[in-house]
Amino acid sequence: MSELAIKGGPPVRTKPFPEWPIYDECEERALLEVLRSRKWWYGEKVREFEEKFASYQDARFGITTTSGTTALQVALTAAGIGAGDEVIVPPYTFVATASAVLTVNAIPVFVDIDRDTLNLDPDAVRKAITDKTKAIIPVHFAGYPADMDELGDIAREHDLVVIEDACHAWGTDYKGRKVGAIGDMGVFSFQVSKNMTSSEGGIILTDDEELADLCRSYSNCGRGKDKPWYEHYLLGGNYRMTEFQAAILLCQLRRLDDQVTRRMESARVLDDGLGKIEGIELLQQEPKGKRRSYHLYCFRYVPERFGGVSRDKFIEALNAEGIPASPGYPFPLYRNPLFGRKGEGPKYCPLSCPYYGKEMDYTKVCCSNAEQACREMVWLPQNVLLGTEEDMEDIVRAVRKLREHAGELKD
Numbered sequence: 234m235s236e237l238a239i240k241g242g243p244p245v246r247t248k249p250f251p252e253w254p255i256y257d258e259c260e261e262r263a264l265l266e267v268l269r270s271r272k273w274w275y276g277e278k279v280r281e282f283e284e285k286f287a288s289y290q291d292a293r294f295g296i297t298t299t300s301g302t303t304a305l306q307v308a309l310t311a312a313g314i315g316a317g318d319e320v321i322v323p324p325y326t327f328v329a330t331a332s333a334v335l336t337v338n339a340i341p342v343f344v345d346i347d348r349d350t351l352n353l354d355p356d357a358v359r360k361a362i363t364d365k366t367k368a369i370i371p372v373h374f375a376g377y378p379a380d381m382d383e384l385g386d387i388a389r390e391h392d393l394v395v396i397e398d399a400c401h402a403w404g405t406d407y408k409g410r411k412v413g414a415i416g417d418m419g420v421f422s423f424q425v426s427k428n429m430t431s432s433e434g435g436i437i438l439t440d441d442e443e444l445a446d447l448c449r450s451y452s453n454c455g456r457g458k459d460k461p462w463y464e465h466y467l468l469g470g471n472y473r474m475t476e477f478q479a480a481i482l483l484c485q486l487r488r489l490d491d492q493v494t495r496r497m498e499s500a501r502v503l504d505d506g507l508g509k510i511e512g513i514e515l516l517q518q519e520p521k522g523k524r525r526s527y528h529l530y531c532f533r534y535v536p537e538r539f540g541g542v543s544r545d546k547f548i549e550a551l552n553a554e555g556i557p558a559s560p561g562y563p564f565p566l567y568r569n570p571l572f573g574r575k576g577e578g579p580k581y582c583p584l585s586c587p588y589y590g591k592e593m594d595y596t597k598v599c600c601s602n603a604e605q606a607c608r609e610m611v612w613l614p615q616n617v618l619l620g621t622e623e624d625m626e627d628i629v630r631a632v633r634k635l636r637e638h639a640g641e642l643k644d
């Protein structure tokens with residue numbers, strides 16, 4: 234019988250990795266406290282969390298929302314992005330990075346990622362700028378910071394707004410400063426898979442008081458700062474976080490820094506072990522001393538150098554060995570049916586919007602590094618990285634085992 238678990242052999246591990254989400258008496262007490270106080274609505278806990286999270290991420294202001302998606306929408310609205318504007322986004326990301334742009338009636342322009350970081354490639358960004366470009370949304374993918382210096386230079390040269398999509402990057406720093414308010418604004422998600430969570434939730438960070446006030450108003454029914462509750466100044470929505478969510482997040486924030494350290498230590502063990510296996514390529518390594526959230530641990534799988542075993546088969550075999558790896562995004566975001574929609578008449582803004590005056594045809598977009606990443610990446614989720622050093626060694630052992638038995642895995 235083969236030694237491979239996929240062929241009936243004993244798996245490398247049967248023990249589960251740490252469960253997610255994590256909670257303890259802190260969340261239990263905090264939830265009961267809010268419940269019993271009967272103060273359930275957008276109050277002290279929300280304010281406390283906004284201040285503490287903003288300060289943790291080196292930002293002056295924090296404005297909570299219902300999700301990372303609504304945080305992006307509010308930030309774009311506050312930045313004045315609207316009909317006829319182009320916004321540069323990467324194609325290797327969750328749908329919201331681009332769909333939020335459509336929601337405010339603007340046009341997402343997909344620009345390729347750098348092969349070694351999976352983040353927006355500044356050279357490609359430069360080439361994509363037109364007279365309609367108004368903003369850039371760099372994603373700090375998997376928690377690796379985007380090239381904020383280069384993107385900042387481009388933004389200054391062309392008078393563009395930078396909104397960081399930091400929905401993978403709680404605790405990540407860039408050259409000694411945490412991400413989120415390095416650009417004009419930054420948004421974070423607290424959805425249940427995220428490294429800190431209240432099931433759903435989001436926040437916008439900024440150092441700019443005027444933008445902070447606009448975000449507050451747009452996320453709270455267009456109300457004015459220190460104005461009566463029935464006075465509405467802007468076309469806002471109700472994107473308010475509850476006191477229950479903020480109470481949970483205050484507990485999650487207390488654990489975050491230690492968890493960031495743990496994940497970084499795990500990533501180092503994985504880098505050391507996986508980096509030595511033929512057919513596995515690591516992404517760009519962190520300069521020493523940098524903090525990175527590791528929402529995902531990603532590596533590149535090159536079938537031709539792994540005995541010709543397809544990535545799907547590799548992942549299936551890895552799963553059978555007890556390692557919860559996945560292929561991640563199956564194709565770049567622009568190939569989603571959402572972006573193929575057309576011909577819905579002149580009323581269909583933004584893609585057929587008369588303000589735009591141009592045609593955007595996403596079927597013609599091809600970002601080769603993003604395409605390649607979708608074919609080659611393997612992801613491990615953040616909770617796996619909360620395991621012990623031995624747990625990480627199991628992952629390395631499992632990949633090594635597949636490499637040694639690659640001949641048995643060929644389709």
Ligand SMILES: Cc1ncc(COP(=O)(O)O)c(C=O)c1O
Pocket residue numbers: 299300301302303326327329330372398400401421422423424433434435
């Ligand atoms: C990169 C990125 N941006 C935005 C979002 C949207 O966050 P939410 O799910 O809280 O709306 C996500 C969530 O998965 C994300 O991964």
